[in-house]
Each structure stands twice: as C-alpha cells, then as structure tokens.
Amino acid sequence: EPEVTQTPSHQVTQMGQEVILRCVPISNHLYFYWYRQILGQKVEFLVSFYNNEISEKSEIFDDQFSVERPDGSNFTLKIRSTKLEDSAMYFCASSDRARTDTQYFGPGTRLTVL
Amino acid sequence: AQSVTQPDIHITVSEGASLELRCNYSYGATPYLFWYVQSPGQGLQLLLKYFSGDTLVQGIKGFEAEFKRSQSSFNLRKPSVHWSDAAEYFCAVITSGTYKYIFGTGTRLKVLA
Numbered sequence: 001e002p003e004v005t006q007t008p009s010h011q012v013t014q015m016g017q018e019v020i021l022r023c024v025p026i027s028n029h030l031y032f033y034w035y036r037q038i039l040g041q042k043v044e045f046l047v048s049f050y051n052n053e054i055s056e057k058s059e060i061f062d063d064q065f066s067v068e069r070p071d072g073s074n075f076t077l078k079i080r081s082t083k084l085e086d087s088a089m090y091f092c093a094s095s096d097r098a099r100t101d102t103q104y105f106g107p108g109t110r111l112t113v114l
Numbered sequence: 115a116q117s118v119t120q121p122d123i124h125i126t127v128s129e130g131a132s133l134e135l136r137c138n139y140s141y142g143a144t145p146y147l148f149w150y151v152q153s154p155g156q157g158l159q160l161l162l163k164y165f166s167g168d169t170l171v172q173g174i175k176g177f178e179a180e181f182k183r184s185q186s187s188f189n190l191r192k193p194s195v196h197w198s199d200a201a202e203y204f205c206a207v208i209t210s211g212t213y214k215y216i217f218g219t220g221t222r223l224k225v226l227a
Contacts, residue, residue, distance in 0.1 A: 042219045043217040105150070105159075
C-alpha cells in the first residue's frame with residue numbers, strides 16, 4: 001500500500017539554525033499538507049499546497065516557514081531561523097483531491113530545537 | 115471558531131471489553147468527520163470517515179462510529195478491544211471552504227491484559 005514517508009525521523013538543531021524537513025507524498029496525490037504537534041498538545045494545521053502554490057495557511061505559518069515541491073516527488077518544509085517553540089512533531093500529509101478527500105499522514109519528524 | 119473536543123484524555127479498558135471514545139464538534143453545519151489512530155512511532159492512520167448518508171459508519175480493525183447531528187457528536191466504538199488497539203485516537207473535522215483538518219486533543223487508550 002502506498003504511504004507517505006518523511007525524513008529525518010528526528011532532527012536536533014540549535015536555535016537560529018535553518019532546518020528542512022522532507023516528505024515524499026503518495027505518488028498520484030495532488031494536495032500536500034504540513035501539520036505539527038507540540039508535545040502534549042493537539043495536532044495543528046500549518047499549510048496546504050496545490051499546483052505549486054500555497055492554498056491555505058494558518059497563523060502559525062509565518063515568514064519563518066516556507067514550503068516547496070522542488071521536484072516531482074518531494075515536498076519540503078523549511079524553517080528559516082528556528083526557535084525553541086518550534087520543537088514539535090511535524091507531520092506531512094497528502095490527498096488525492098480537494099478537502100473532501102482523506103489525508104494520508106506520514107510518520108512524522110520530531111524536531112528538537114536547543 | 116470551529117473546534118473539536120475529546121473529553122477523555124486517557125481511557126483504560128480490559129482486553130475483550132467494549133470501547134467508546136467520545137468526540138464533539140462545534141460547527142454550524144455538518145462537517146466532514148474522521149477518526150485517526152496513532153500507534154507509537156507511527157503516523158496517523160485513518161480508521162473511518164463520515165461525509166453524508168448512513169450515520170453509522172464502519173471502519174478498519176472492527177471500529178465503527180455514529181454521527182449524531184442533534185448532539186454534534188461522532189463517537190467511536192468497538193465491541194471487543196484487543197491489546198493491539200492500545201494507541202492514541204484522534205477525532206478530526208474538515209469544514210466548509212477549507213482544506214485543513216481540525217483535530218481534537220486525542221484520547222490515549224490503554225488495554226489491560
């Protein structure tokens with residue numbers, strides 16, 4: 001069964017450093033998403049991406065964040081200058097069609113900012 | 115603002131016992147409703163979803179959920195829990211005009227042998 005994959009599984013970085021989290025969505029999917037879950041809190045939406053542009057973003061997704069689909073398979077989340085409060089589990093998801101379709105989630109990348 | 119509430123943070127049941135996990139949402143119209151499960155080290159796996167039609171939906175692993183419009187609820191049930199069901203369960207909704215899931219805080223299920 002096709003699945004969403006994410007690398008790395010765990011990333012440790014120093015405050016102020018840039019990080020790039022990578023995702024490979026399911027191959028025939030058209031919509032891509034990032035969510036995050038701070039330890040002990042709920043899963044929160046960050047951004048959705050379709051046709052090479054952001055279709056929706058939350059208030060969390062400020063100028064420090066960017067997303068890109070650099071080639072036909074990868075979908076990346078970049079945090080330009082990490083803060084302590086960016087420490088969280090980051091989930092990538094993809095779906096075949098628009099919002100009524102199921103989103104399939106990857107296993108997550110745990111980001112720890114020191 | 116739309117919200118999803120899962121009132122039970124932790125639930126412990128014995129293997130073979132029945133299970134009900136509660137989910138309530140706050141939204142003016144009927145959203146699209148989902149239940150996901152997260153096992154340790156795993157991603158979020160879809161258990162079942164409700165868009166319209168029959169209010170009792172069947173999912174994988176023997177789970178079912180019932181949508182009750184009058185109560186704004188979408189509770190997850192399983193008649194007989196297995197030890198492998200121990201995990202965290204998330205209720206989520208998508209509402210009109212948006213692509214984003216709104217998640218509840220999750221319910222962590224512990225199963226006693």
